[in-house]
Amino acid sequence: MNDKAHLKIDACFSPFLYPVYAEPDTIVVxxxxxxxxxxxxxxxxxxxxxxxxxxxxxxARDWKAKGYLTGAERDAIQVDGFDFGNSPFHYxxxxxxxxxxxxxxxxxxxxxxxxxxxxxxxxxxxxxxxALCDYLVDQQKNILLLCSGWKNKFNxxxxxxxxxxxxxxxKRSSDFWHGDACLALKYLYQMxxxxxxxxxxxxxxxxxxxxxxxxxxxxxxxTPNQTTVIPILRDGVLVRL
Amino acid sequence: MNDKAHLKIDACFSPFLYPVYAEPDTIVVxxxxxxxxxxxxxxxxxxxxxxxxxxxxxxARDWKAKGYLTGAERDAIQVDGFDFGNSPFHYxxxxxxxxxxxxxxxxxxxxxxxxxxxxxxxxxxxxxxxALCDYLVDQQKNILLLCSGWKNKFNxxxxxxxxxxxxxxxKRSSDFWHGDACLALKYLYQMxxxxxxxxxxxxxxxxxxxxxxxxxxxxxxxTPNQTTVIPILRDGVLVRL
Numbered sequence: 001m002n003d004k005a006h007l008k009i010d011a012c013f014s015p016f017l018y019p020v021y022a023e024p025d026t027i028v029v030x031x032x033x034x035x036x037x038x039x040x041x042x043x044x045x046x047x048x049x050x051x052x053x054x055x056x057x058x059x060a061r062d063w064k065a066k067g068y069l070t071g072a073e074r075d076a077i078q079v080d081g082f083d084f085g086n087s088p089f090h091y092x093x094x095x096x097x098x099x100x101x102x103x104x105x106x107x108x109x110x111x112x113x114x115x116x117x118x119x120x121x122x123x124x125x126x127x128x129x130x131a132l133c134d135y136l137v138d139q140q141k142n143i144l145l146l147c148s149g150w151k152n153k154f155n156x157x158x159x160x161x162x163x164x165x166x167x168x169x170x171k172r173s174s175d176f177w178h179g180d181a182c183l184a185l186k187y188l189y190q191m192x193x194x195x196x197x198x199x200x201x202x203x204x205x206x207x208x209x210x211x212x213x214x215x216x217x218x219x220x221x222x223t224p225n226q227t228t229v230i231p232i233l234r235d236g237v238l239v240r241l
Numbered sequence: 242m243n244d245k246a247h248l249k250i251d252a253c254f255s256p257f258l259y260p261v262y263a264e265p266d267t268i269v270v271x272x273x274x275x276x277x278x279x280x281x282x283x284x285x286x287x288x289x290x291x292x293x294x295x296x297x298x299x300x301a302r303d304w305k306a307k308g309y310l311t312g313a314e315r316d317a318i319q320v321d322g323f324d325f326g327n328s329p330f331h332y333x334x335x336x337x338x339x340x341x342x343x344x345x346x347x348x349x350x351x352x353x354x355x356x357x358x359x360x361x362x363x364x365x366x367x368x369x370x371x372a373l374c375d376y377l378v379d380q381q382k383n384i385l386l387l388c389s390g391w392k393n394k395f396n397x398x399x400x401x402x403x404x405x406x407x408x409x410x411x412k413r414s415s416d417f418w419h420g421d422a423c424l425a426l427k428y429l430y431q432m433x434x435x436x437x438x439x440x441x442x443x444x445x446x447x448x449x450x451x452x453x454x455x456x457x458x459x460x461x462x463x464t465p466n467q468t469t470v471i472p473i474l475r476d477g478v479l480v481r482l
Contacts, residue, residue: 010394011395013254013258013395014258014261016257016258016260016261017254017255017257017258017393019257020255020257020392020393020394021394150421151261152258152261153251153261153262153420153421153422154252154254154420154421154422154425155421156421156424156425159421159425179394179395179445180391180394180395180396180397180400180444180445181394181395183397183443183444184395184397184400184425184429187428187429187432188425188428188429191428191432202424203421203424204420204421
């Protein structure tokens, strides 16, 4: 596609499909726009020291019992007995400064779980998109954009973010060959970028969030560049890069 | 999304993802535009009586030894020792009239394999799109568009066909609620439909086929309504509906 391309960027639409796309020496970008990865970026921006992502509510409860600040969400709703859900606004909280917090969510933490043995795992959202793309281009490694989706199914908001990353990386570098999934995403993003809120009007998860009166979250999660922080997974724990 | 909708249409981008999308009482449409499902529609149009889809080249070889006309393709190339590959033009052959033929391909027959226990499995391609959509709307059942992809990865040509089916079904009926994958596909198809050959210019499989000098196949496989035949799976064997 491009004679200069010597690296690969591809996109995977579901954690369930990850084994098909997993390759050595690849940086995996975890994407869960509504709202886990947006919340994680916000937590670091507000001073969290570490985030421990856990797959189950039970694990999160164990950490809570040990005294950790803990966020738990299932089906877009904060689970009873926890400090936070997965709204970014929950993490704009002075209490998290310097703390290790524990988070479990319906989709995003599952995506981290499946890819945890990758060469590198970083967290992406519109909130840190420019910093993320600068970093990715600098690394000169293959990139896999791993969309968390909704219960292992394709979703639109993670996909247009992956398309936005594709677009930003193409602007910065011609080193990357991209697969069909990325081509499709770039096209989708080109349709979406002028008004992503409107573009997502008919998406299933936006409907789900709108019913829960979370329009403010939707708008915030689609706002680029609120932070330059890039969360990265080290030994199973997210830290600031 | 639509108050009248009481049925569901969704799309799955890889046979590997099928378990996530599988639901009872659903008609599965197998899609492998370049070229298995295009070849199958052509074979029935040219008078084939039955097609036995098999997953492996070894199984196909066993059938060949028993005297059956047999097609086998791997990595877009006809396997040595077989009567056909998976070009539709191979099946425009008087020899197949009234015959049972056996076919194995890289992607399409794998998609049939994973979904064989579905309520109903039918074969879709641009070549039979109108007949297929008329049939699907008449059945009043949920629909899953199963893209064969390329070695379990997303591909563009199967996806724009799924988008075309979505579009045609929306024109015919407002009974169907559709998931995010279908929304994305509809948008993609809207970008592609004026000139799908050009739209696919940068897709990986089109490149693969173009290198093999198969431009004539590409053009034919993207030509709507060359047949009204709908192949359907009954007891593991494809027959004319």
